[in-house]
Amino acid sequence: MTSEEHIERTFVMVKPDGVQRKLVGEIISRLEKKGLELRALRLKNLDIETARKHYEEHKEQPFYDHLVYYITSGPIIVMAFEGFNAVRAVRQLVGATNPIEAMPGSLRGDLCLEKVRNLVHAADSQEAAQRELRLHFRSEDYVTQMRQR
Numbered sequence: 804m805t806s807e808e809h810i811e812r813t814f815v816m817v818k819p820d821g822v823q824r825k826l827v828g829e830i831i832s833r834l835e836k837k838g839l840e841l842r843a844l845r846l847k848n849l850d851i852e853t854a855r856k857h858y859e860e861h862k863e864q865p866f867y868d869h870l871v872y873y874i875t876s877g878p879i880i881v882m883a884f885e886g887f888n889a890v891r892a893v894r895q896l897v898g899a900t901n902p903i904e905a906m907p908g909s910l911r912g913d914l915c916l917e918k919v920r921n922l923v924h925a926a927d928s929q930e931a932a933q934r935e936l937r938l939h940f941r942s943e944d945y946v947t948q949m950r951q952r
C-alpha cells in the first residue's frame with residue numbers, strides 16, 4: 804500500500820431515473836465488481852430541505868431549482884461504499900457529469916443521456932463524502948463487520 808492508497812468511505816446516490824429504470828442492481832453490481840464494499844443503503848424519498856442542503860454548492864446555478872425539483876420527484880437509493888481510494892474509484896466508474904462526455908464503460912457513458920437525469924450522484928472529494936454521508940445516514944445505519952464462522 805503506498806501513501807496515496809488508503810481506505811475511504813464515499814457517498815453514492817441512485818437518482819430517481821435510475822430507480823425508475825430499474826438500474827439499481829446494475830449500478831451496485833458495477834461498484835461491487837470493482838471491489839468496493841457496501842456499508843449502508845436506504846431507499847427513500849428526499850424531502851426538499853435535505854435536497855437543498857445536498858446540492859447547496861450549486862445554489863447559485865441556474866439549474867439549481869430544477870435539480871432540487873427533480874431529485875425529490877421519486878424514490879432514490881443512498882449508499883455508503885468503502886474501499887481503497889473509494890472517492891476517486893467511484894467517480895471514475897460513474898463518469899463525467901454530462902453523459903455525452905462520459906467515457907463508454909462508465910455508468911453514465913453507457914446508461915444515460917441527460918445532465919440532470921444522469922442516473923447517479925457520487926461525492927467528488929473526501930470532504931464532500933463526509934458531509935453527504937452525515938446528511939443522509941445515522942451512525943447506526945452502517946454495517947461494518949462480517950460475522951466470523
Ligand code: CMP
Nearest residue numbers: 861866870900918919920921923924925
Ligand atoms: P451530480 O453529480 O448529482 O451533481 C450536481 C448535479 O447538477 C449533476 O450531477 C447534474 O445532474 C446537475 N448539473 C450539473 N451541471 C449541469 C448543467 N449545466 N445543467 C443542468 N444540470 C447540471
